[in-house]
Amino acid sequence: MTISVLLADDQHLVRAGFRSLLRRGRDLTVVGEASTGDEAVRAARTLEPDVILMDIRMPGMDGITATREILGFLDTKVIILTTFETDEYVFSALAAGASGFLTKEIDPDGLRAAVRVVAAGDALLSPSVTRRVVGQFAHRPVAAAAAPGGDRLAVLTDREREVVRLVATGLSNDDIAAALVISPLTAKTHVTRAIAKLGVRDRVQLVIVAYQDGLVGN
Structure with a gap:
């Protein structure tokens, strides 16, 4: 089964890098890209991807708000992928319904594995998101x-x-x-x-x- 992925990040080079990494997985296909939260919502409605890699800080609508809107009309999985790993971002992402929270420092194999994990119905957090954070x-x-x-x-x-x-x-x-x-x-x-x-x-x-x-x- 092929897993369809939507990339949402305001940096073109970041999206290009993720696209290249994901295409190395034979079971993964990038079906679309978005550079803003609004574009991510529209693309999700049109493409209905299995998984969305969602940046937090984007022009206009941020990634967490976009996640909340998308999950209001689409049964998909969202992985929040960001350089800013703070407790409040974790809280907000999980409250919005995200199935995963990873930093952009994740290695290529880990990224592909994360997409497969959430597509299979599981959820994940990066190792540095500790039980203390979940407990709070x-x-x-x-x-x-x-x-x-x-x-x-x-x-x-x-x-x-x-x-x-x-x-x-x-x-x-x-x-x-x-x-x-x-x-x-x-x-x-x-x-x-x-x-x-x-x-x-x-x-x-x-x-x-x-x-x-x-x-x-x-």
Whole structure:
């Protein structure tokens, strides 16, 4: 399966570099480019890419606002890609619904892998975005279905709760499978069901709910 990618960055050379790097992946294709947030919104509506690499600082509409608008009408995945890795940018990007947050210092293999990860339905943060940052974000609101009595996690089975706890500690599906002695497919199924039951968008917001509801400590 080919993964379609939209590049949104106000610097032509940056877009050219990303385009060149992504084209080296046989399963990746760049379907369009945008130099402003407004252009990114229009391109996303027309091209319906699987993944968008979105810069934050662009003329006019910024990348975070563009992300929020795009995810309001399109079921796509957005990776915020920037040179400015600060807590507030992480908070804003995740609140807007981004599935990933990476700096432009990422290596070529890492960039291609990141696109594949979010396209597959997972979410990622760069290694330097620590649990401290996620823990701080956990105190901010996130859309989730409230269960009777206010315990959102009550809708989960015991095994799903355990899987969510492991997700929140940073484990991949393969790691979770090894820890619980189950198959990676079963682990992924538990994660998918937990996301659906809790009414959250993706793995990142699943982590946030785990922190908010005390399943893991900050």
